[in-house]
Amino acid sequence: MKADIHMHTVFSEDSETPVETMVEESIARGMDIICFTDHQDYGLKPGYFQVDPDAYREKMIQVRDAFKDRIRVLIGIEIGMHMDYRDEIKSFLQKYPFDFVLGSVHLVDGVDPYDRALYPGTDDEMYRRYFEQTLECVRHIDGFQALGHLDYVVRYGYDQTAYTYQKYADVIDEILRELVSRGIALEVNTGGYKKGLGYPNPHPDIIRRFRELGGEMITLGADAHVPSYIGYEFDRAETVIKEAGYKEITIFMNKKPVFLEL
Numbered sequence: 001m002k003a004d005i006h007m008h009t010v011f012s013e014d015s016e017t018p019v020e021t022m023v024e025e026s027i028a029r030g031m032d033i034i035c036f037t038d039h040q041d042y043g044l045k046p047g048y049f050q051v052d053p054d055a056y057r058e059k060m061i062q063v064r065d066a067f068k069d070r071i072r073v074l075i076g077i078e079i080g081m082h083m084d085y086r087d088e089i090k091s092f093l094q095k096y097p098f099d100f101v102l103g104s105v106h107l108v109d110g111v112d113p114y115d116r117a118l119y120p121g122t123d124d125e126m127y128r129r130y131f132e133q134t135l136e137c138v139r140h141i142d143g144f145q146a147l148g149h150l151d152y153v154v155r156y157g158y159d160q161t162a163y164t165y166q167k168y169a170d171v172i173d174e175i176l177r178e179l180v181s182r183g184i185a186l187e188v189n190t191g192g193y194k195k196g197l198g199y200p201n202p203h204p205d206i207i208r209r210f211r212e213l214g215g216e217m218i219t220l221g222a223d224a225h226v227p228s229y230i231g232y233e234f235d236r237a238e239t240v241i242k243e244a245g246y247k248e249i250t251i252f253m254n255k256k257p258v259f260l261e262l
């Protein structure tokens, strides 16, 4: 079974791809299961990166049903986690049912690292602050089943080669322990390959460490915003996941884990 459970459509601020186009291309690429995870972010300018939840749900159900004989379409959301918006996140997630909630951190000290020059600190400071804020979110925000692209911030550093897991092992290990104790999965996001890092996010050292600390659930997603990135570099990522000791990846249906053999 092939599954890509992190992808975006026109419902996300940064994608223009119709939902049907993503489904058709997923079928063409041999996917058996996909999950849409359009952006619902907090802490950006008002209304920015916010989904229209009713329109989203209606469209996703319609597409899911229309394609049900060809592919299993799951309906998820990628929540941009932010400590100042805990109440908003909680009420959003209580109001709308999803198969899968992917919790991601997209900001560092309120700054989008995508625009690197806006963050005043060094790469080292920016990475450390990102991990510290991720730890806070993982500790205090409920309702998500997987942590998205841990170490994603490295994609935007000035010098990506200086990054190692070991430099931040103190705080990263705390994040991983928190995930394990709360039964939350770690996402392996192949966007890292796309950005030229040579590895997925997070780094393979972190995937191995998660396993050592007792982490049982890994999700896999390409974070495609256009059809050509669906399932991107999954063979490489699956090798990394297997080398870390995993025999299965996890998907979520109605927020319940389902294990797929690798």
Ligand SMILES: [Zn+2]
Pocket (backbone or CB within 6 Å): 078, 104, 106, 148, 149
């Ligand atoms: Zn993301």
Ligand SMILES: [Zn+2]
Pocket (backbone or CB within 6 Å): 006, 007, 008, 037, 078, 223
């Ligand atoms: Zn995403």
